[in-house]
Amino acid sequence: MHRWLKLAGLLGFLLTAIWVLPGNSIRIKLPEHVSMKDGADVLGANLPAIVGAATGLLFVLMLPQIEKQLGRLGDIHLQTIVGTAHFAALAECFPILLFSGRHELDAMLRWPRDAGMGALLMLAFLKALALALCLVSGWRGGAVFPLLFIGAAAGAATLVPVPQIPVTVAIVAGMSAALTTGMGRPIAAMLIAALLIGPTVLGSLCVGCIVGWAVSNLAPAPKLH
Numbered sequence: 236m237h238r239w240l241k242l243a244g245l246l247g248f249l250l251t252a253i254w255v256l257p258g259n260s261i262r263i264k265l266p267e268h269v270s271m272k273d274g275a276d277v278l279g280a281n282l283p284a285i286v287g288a289a290t291g292l293l294f295v296l297m298l299p300q301i302e303k304q305l306g307r308l309g310d311i312h313l314q315t316i317v318g319t320a321h322f323a324a325l326a327e328c329f330p331i332l333l334f335s336g337r338h339e340l341d342a343m344l345r346w347p348r349d350a351g352m353g354a355l356l357m358l359a360f361l362k363a364l365a366l367a368l369c370l371v372s373g374w375r376g377g378a379v380f381p382l383l384f385i386g387a388a389a390g391a392a393t394l395v396p397v398p399q400i401p402v403t404v405a406i407v408a409g410m411s412a413a414l415t416t417g418m419g420r421p422i423a424a425m426l427i428a429a430l431l432i433g434p435t436v437l438g439s440l441c442v443g444c445i446v447g448w449a450v451s452n453l454a455p456a457p458k459l460h
Contacts, residue, residue: 263340263383263431268403270436279400280408280439283390287409287443288450290356290389291382291416294363295454302371311373318372325365331358332365335377336384343388344406355392359385359413378417379427386413386443407436408443415447419456 270276305314326333331342343358366381390409394400410432415424425444432440 262433263337265340265403265406265432266344268401268436270438276401276404276436277438277442279397279404280442281446282397283393283400283405283408284412284439284443284446286356286393287386287389287412288416288447290359290363290385290409291413291447292450292453293360294367294382294385294413294417295419295451295457297363298367298370298457301367305371314371315373318368319374322365322368322372325361325368329358329361332362335380336362337380340384340387343384344391344402352392352395355388355395359388359392362388379414379431382414382417383410383428383431385417386410389413403436404439407432408439408446411440411443412447412450413443415444416451417457419451419454421448421451 301318305318308314308317331339333339362381362385366378366385370378386409387406388409389412390405390407391402393409394402394405407428411424411428414428415421418424418427421444424447425440428440428444429437
């Protein structure tokens, strides 16, 4: 019953954000895309969704391992200091890892023109590592936007070998897949993705959520703060 109440509340928030909030200001800005409605978007979304789900799974598997390693330090304050120091070192080397990732998406979207597939996949990995370090170190905050950033980087990576995929299709498929896998709650992830991304690329969003749901069954749902 409690689960259905949370779902109803999230759905109400989604409808309110779509129809009431002026300009839907909470939505993530992505390149414009007009679907041809011929199934090409759904087909093109498969590879980015698979790669996005894989990076989401990497985060899920990484989280308990980092928690185990920091747990060996014993004192909770020492765990926070050591985990934070590792995150700070990452952020010093790669400033794009700072913050939630929402406002860093614009910078990341320029990477496919200048960076290779390996660099984008490394960015997704480093963001997953940074998110895991922050959560395990006791820093409270949502994992939604970091997971969306992780998926966006993974989806963008597929544009390097397959440039025929529309940018927005790849990004949305990667984001929704990583979010679904990383949260381990497919219905909530789909509603959150629809809320933050919008319905313009609904086909690729659904593909991402379905692939993410399938991959999420490979590991226990993570404990997110």
